[in-house]
Amino acid sequence: MARAKIALIGAGQIGGTLAHLAALKELGDVVLFDIAEGIPQGKALDIAESGPVDKFDATLKGTNDYADIAGADVCIVTAGVARKPGMSRDDLLGINLKVMKSVGEGIAQHAPDAFVICITNPLDAMVWALREFSGLPVEKVCGMAGVLDSARFRHFLAEEFEVSVKDVTAFVLGGHGDTMVPLTRYSTVAGVPLPDLVKMGWTSQEKLDAIVQRTRDGGAEIVGLLKTGSAFYAPAASAIEMAEAYLKDQKRVLPCAANLTGQYGVKDMYVGVPTVIGAGGIERVVEIELNKDEKAMFDKSVDAVKGLVEACKGIDPTLA
Numbered sequence: 489m490a491r492a493k494i495a496l497i498g499a500g501q502i503g504g505t506l507a508h509l510a511a512l513k514e515l516g517d518v519v520l521f522d523i524a525e526g527i528p529q530g531k532a533l534d535i536a537e538s539g540p541v542d543k544f545d546a547t548l549k550g551t552n553d554y555a556d557i558a559g560a561d562v563c564i565v566t567a568g569v570a571r572k573p574g575m576s577r578d579d580l581l582g583i584n585l586k587v588m589k590s591v592g593e594g595i596a597q598h599a600p601d602a603f604v605i606c607i608t609n610p611l612d613a614m615v616w617a618l619r620e621f622s623g624l625p626v627e628k629v630c631g632m633a634g635v636l637d638s639a640r641f642r643h644f645l646a647e648e649f650e651v652s653v654k655d656v657t658a659f660v661l662g663g664h665g666d667t668m669v670p671l672t673r674y675s676t677v678a679g680v681p682l683p684d685l686v687k688m689g690w691t692s693q694e695k696l697d698a699i700v701q702r703t704r705d706g707g708a709e710i711v712g713l714l715k716t717g718s719a720f721y722a723p724a725a726s727a728i729e730m731a732e733a734y735l736k737d738q739k740r741v742l743p744c745a746a747n748l749t750g751q752y753g754v755k756d757m758y759v760g761v762p763t764v765i766g767a768g769g770i771e772r773v774v775e776i777e778l779n780k781d782e783k784a785m786f787d788k789s790v791d792a793v794k795g796l797v798e799a800c801k802g803i804d805p806t807l808a
């Protein structure tokens with residue numbers, strides 16, 4: 489069987505890391521696309537030259553021509569601008585919306601059968617716009633945020649409990665922003681929910697609340713440290729997990745920004761929810777029961793996403 493083809497639209501910090509991970513994991517042949525001349529070509533060649541050392545079989549090609557993504561099985565989109573200190577994700581809306589238009593059209597023309605994972609911020613609005621501009625089926629277009637937000641939550645919890653990250657599961661719902669909803673009730677250490685661990689004296693409610701807040705601010709914490717850009721290792725690893733679930737039909741249960749058709753009382757919007765990812769793309773949205781407080785937090789998050797989508801429609805009338 490021929491190798492899968494993975495197109496990475498945007499060859500910046502995340503794009504380069506995605507290419508490296510995809511090659512190391514032998515997920516398929518990689519095409520790195522960017523408007524910046526030389527960057528995708530240079531990164532592709534550099535990674536290809538690591539192949540003999542790391543012993544992976546994958547070709548890597550850098551390009552400035554959309555025609556080279558033809559027939560891609562997966563497209564991961566990071567094209568656009570990243571945050572600098574003092575900027576919120578929402579500050580990127582206007583400029584990245586224009587980028588989503590050209591990317592959506594490029595994918596529609598050259599890789600209409602691909603599973604598309606958007607990473608560009610502000611995530612929930614950009615994935616919605618990318619779907620609108622590309623016209624691809626909603627189940628084939630999704631956004632990466634929940635896997636990353638949950639990974640951050642899991643990392644902080646594993647540190648607090650001094651246990652392996654492998655035994656910590658975490659649930660984060662809602663938009664990828666300050667209103668995201670880390671669900672402690674559905675987050676566990678080896679199946680034991682966090683509220684029970686508080687009762688068992690493993691941690692205090694105050695410490696748990698602080699971890700929840702640190703998770704919400706996880707992106708800003710990295711931006712504050714790096715000063716020249718935003719996180720890229722963990723975002724890339726998270727999108728690769730989603731791409732692998734699709735390519736290998738793993739039916740993984742992963743949180744991601746998915747188009748809702750009435751689930752959680754939301755229609756025609758992309759919001760972070762648990763999903764099943766397999767060969768059909770987003771095969772299912774998992775609708776869990778939320779208590780009153782969780783529902784209120786989720787609704788607040790949905791309202792924030794709604795505001796951004798309305799702002800997109802104001803900038804590009806073709807979206808209205």
Ligand code: A3D
Binds near residue numbers: 591718
């Ligand atoms: P960066 O290193 O700046 O790479 C972006 C790349 O996009 C650059 O190489 C640009 O040349 C390229 N580009 C710009 N316009 C176009 C275009 N029209 N077509 C093709 N390529 C273009 O950024 P990064 O890789 O660090 O981040 C990429 C995006 O991901 C940003 O919007 C970040 O805010 C976002 N991000 C999202 C998360 C989530 O969890 C959702 C996490 C971290 C970063």
